[in-house]
Amino acid sequence: MLACSLSIPFAMACAERAERGSAPVATPGSQGVPDTVVAAPRRAPADTVDSLASARRATVMDTTHARALAAKPKATDTTAVKDTSHRSAPAPRIGPKSGDRHPAFFGIDSKLDSLWPVKGPAPLPGSILPSRRIVAFYGNPLSKRMGILGEFPPNVMLAKLDTEVAAWNRIDPAHPVQPALHLIVLVADAAPGTSGKYRTRHDSAMVEKVYGWAKSRNALLFLDLQVGQSTLQYELPWIAKFLMRPDVHLGIDPEFSMKHHEVPGKKVGTYDAADINYASKFLANLVDKYKLPPKILVVHRFTPSGVTNTKKIVLDPRVQIVMDMDGFGPSWMKLDTYWRDIKKEPVQFTGWKQFTKAKNDRPPTPRADILRLWPVPLYIQIQ
Numbered sequence: 001m002l003a004c005s006l007s008i009p010f011a012m013a014c015a016e017r018a019e020r021g022s023a024p025v026a027t028p029g030s031q032g033v034p035d036t037v038v039a040a041p042r043r044a045p046a047d048t049v050d051s052l053a054s055a056r057r058a059t060v061m062d063t064t065h066a067r068a069l070a071a072k073p074k075a076t077d078t079t080a081v082k083d084t085s086h087r088s089a090p091a092p093r094i095g096p097k098s099g100d101r102h103p104a105f106f107g108i109d110s111k112l113d114s115l116w117p118v119k120g121p122a123p124l125p126g127s128i129l130p131s132r133r134i135v136a137f138y139g140n141p142l143s144k145r146m147g148i149l150g151e152f153p154p155n156v157m158l159a160k161l162d163t164e165v166a167a168w169n170r171i172d173p174a175h176p177v178q179p180a181l182h183l184i185v186l187v188a189d190a191a192p193g194t195s196g197k198y199r200t201r202h203d204s205a206m207v208e209k210v211y212g213w214a215k216s217r218n219a220l221l222f223l224d225l226q227v228g229q230s231t232l233q234y235e236l237p238w239i240a241k242f243l244m245r246p247d248v249h250l251g252i253d254p255e256f257s258m259k260h261h262e263v264p265g266k267k268v269g270t271y272d273a274a275d276i277n278y279a280s281k282f283l284a285n286l287v288d289k290y291k292l293p294p295k296i297l298v299v300h301r302f303t304p305s306g307v308t309n310t311k312k313i314v315l316d317p318r319v320q321i322v323m324d325m326d327g328f329g330p331s332w333m334k335l336d337t338y339w340r341d342i343k344k345e346p347v348q349f350t351g352w353k354q355f356t357k358a359k360n361d362r363p364p365t366p367r368a369d370i371l372r373l374w375p376v377p378l379y380i381q382i383q
Helices: 068-072 154-171 206-213 232-243 275-288 330-345
Strands: 133-139 176-190 199-201 221-226 248-252 295-301 320-323 347-355 379-382
Touching: 068 199, 133 154, 133 221, 154 176, 154 206, 176 206, 206 221, 206 232, 221 232, 221 295, 232 248, 248 275, 275 295, 275 320, 295 379, 320 330, 320 379, 330 347
Parallel strands: 133 176, 133 379, 176 221, 221 248, 248 295, 295 320, 320 347, 347 379
Antiparallel strands: 176 199
């Protein structure tokens, strides 16, 4: 989950090292949130533990296009994108001087604009998208550094979620907000662990605890998988007991899918269309078996190789796929990433990552600018 750009090959892993030591596991009831489950046990079986020491995140560089950009610009350089339908207007531009002419915005590059909305199956009854916008707080309650979900006590975090929901409802009342919590339930690790798969599973008590927080706000719960050297085929059955609930959905993170046995955090991982199709079919089968409303599948992306063969992703009315621009940096850099990895490779719906730390988003992209994007993101993830 990094920010990358055609113009600056700079990215750092945004899911940082989890807190080490004996950090207590908060119980919902003690924070003014309904207490629906008991606290997580101190010890659990080897392969289902509360991870108090997850992956040590290394700096990861996206060097895509770095050599080309270092060369002398040519007439065909992608830092100036021609728009033949607006010959009298300044050409669209990417990079730090793009300003209002960035082709990620609506009306700047008509050829790309015309690719959206994607032609696909009509939404089934009970579908959340495209009539609503999802605003999700992301992280893990055992770490203050992996996202806003775990940075604050639950009652404070949920109050901040209320504020964020109100802000989006105010600026775009046409898309009422559906709040959500996005929990990293499978954390990629820098060590093989007892499983040898370079990932740590959280136990069911943690999921139930965060699910209780979500229920207190009529929010969705997303369960996020960082598979490490494991696979979706191996990990999805483990969380099926939660996904069979109508308000629990799925997130998958290509960054930490190490198909060639690399150590997570040392190299950016990848998923292929075949992986996404597998996850989609898994969810669709649950929808049929348990008579559920359509599921949402969030796929994080911030590099060209993060998701391969996007044209082969199969759309299914039982599963709504969100390609989430999962990066940080100054606004122009995030716009570059959105344009390159999301807008130019249409799948179905789109998302946008916002960070709360100034060191990550420098400065945060204004909500009004996010609403100028085309397609307009209907999933907003706050880390």
